[in-house]
Amino acid sequence: MDATLSETRQPAFRTLGGLRFSKGHGTGNDFVLIADPEGVHAVDAGQAAALCDRHRGIGGDGLIRAVPSRFLPEGRELLADAPEAEWFMDYRNADGSLSEMCGNGVRVFVHFLRLEGLIDLPDGGALTIGTRGGVKTVVRTGDNYAVDMGPWKFIFPGDATAKAMDSLVSADGLEVPRPALSVSMGNPHTVVALAELSQLEGMRLFTAPHVDPVPPHGTNVEFVVPAEPLVHDGIGMVTMRVHERGVGETQSCGTGACAAAVAIRHWAGAEAPDAWQINVPGGVVGVKFFAGAGGDEHVELSGPAVIVASGTLS
Numbered sequence: 001m002d003a004t005l006s007e008t009r010q011p012a013f014r015t016l017g018g019l020r021f022s023k024g025h026g027t028g029n030d031f032v033l034i035a036d037p038e039g040v041h042a043v044d045a046g047q048a049a050a051l052c053d054r055h056r057g058i059g060g061d062g063l064i065r066a067v068p069s070r071f072l073p074e075g076r077e078l079l080a081d082a083p084e085a086e087w088f089m090d091y092r093n094a095d096g097s098l099s100e101m102c103g104n105g106v107r108v109f110v111h112f113l114r115l116e117g118l119i120d121l122p123d124g125g126a127l128t129i130g131t132r133g134g135v136k137t138v139v140r141t142g143d144n145y146a147v148d149m150g151p152w153k154f155i156f157p158g159d160a161t162a163k164a165m166d167s168l169v170s171a172d173g174l175e176v177p178r179p180a181l182s183v184s185m186g187n188p189h190t191v192v193a194l195a196e197l198s199q200l201e202g203m204r205l206f207t208a209p210h211v212d213p214v215p216p217h218g219t220n221v222e223f224v225v226p227a228e229p230l231v232h233d234g235i236g237m238v239t240m241r242v243h244e245r246g247v248g249e250t251q252s253c254g255t256g257a258c259a260a261a262v263a264i265r266h267w268a269g270a271e272a273p274d275a276w277q278i279n280v281p282g283g284v285v286g287v288k289f290f291a292g293a294g295g296d297e298h299v300e301l302s303g304p305a306v307i308v309a310s311g312t313l314s
């Protein structure tokens with residue numbers, strides 16, 4: 001049995017031997033990072049899963065490869081409209097699957113580029129990067145980063161102003177299925193509101209919640225408790241836990257925090273603020289709504305980024 005395991009698992013890892021990596025996180029959402037300035041270290045699903053394995057690898061909620069956009073077909077497509085998006089965040093979840101977007105990951109990605117000396121980004125400066133969810137602009141303030149995540153949208157069609165829910169979610173810890181709203185931040189999210197913090201604490205998120213109907217490419221599920229009263233000093237306050245597609249429960253999810261603010265603002269109606277503070281098990285992130293250049297409403301995500309270690313794969 002052991003021989004079979006090592007034969008099937010080790011090759012994925014062995015082909016990466018000698019490669020330098022870093023480990024970083026944004027509010028506890030942690031990533032293995034690889035710099036690939038020459039575009040020669042494409043990481044496949046098996047290799048990403050092996051690196052993110054918490055017992056046999058480095059361990060992480062996802063893997064981020066920093067690669068010039070010109071080396072990826074998706075990147076070259078973006079460069080046609082945004083030649084300034086020189087760097088591309090090639091992101092995979094811990095199970096090796098690709099995701100369009102990772103909000104905490106974007107901040108850690110830019111911080112990593114800086115610390116590796118691959119970019120020069122002064123305090124207050126902005127950097128435009130490519131992702132599978134499109135081009136994003138990131139502004140640095142010290143070791144905090146604010147990302148223009150672009151416009152949000154509801155995943156399921158229908159009268160957006162009238163609808164309060166579009167699916168039902170069952171999960172271990174919920175007595176009955178709860179209504180939910182599915183929101184795209186480039187990647188899919190389904191937001192479920194709970195009344196009490198004790199209910200949120202009682203959720204057991206070892207197994208994936210069941211969402212019906214589930215968005216076409218699966219979903220990340222956010223359980224949220226709006227503060228009572230909701231608004232403090234003009235800021236909407238929310239506590240959230242998340243079960244991520246392709247990962248499991250994580251300490252934080254940036255795109256999930258944006259989706260949570262979208263859903264709660266929608267439920268709260270006209271009086272709801274445009275600035276939000278989302279408390280997650282790993283810390284606090286900020287979300288703001290603002291008018292983008294094209295007239296669409298955009299979402300900004302802000303929060304810290306940390307690199308904790310670097311090394312070489314043996």
Ligand SMILES: N[C@@H](CCC[C@H](N)C(=O)O)C(=O)O
Pocket residue numbers: 029062093098099100101102103104105187188220244245246247250252253254255256
């Ligand atoms: N943690 C991320 C989201 C990562 C991708 C997600 N698991 C998916 O599959 O969409 C974030 O901070 O946004």
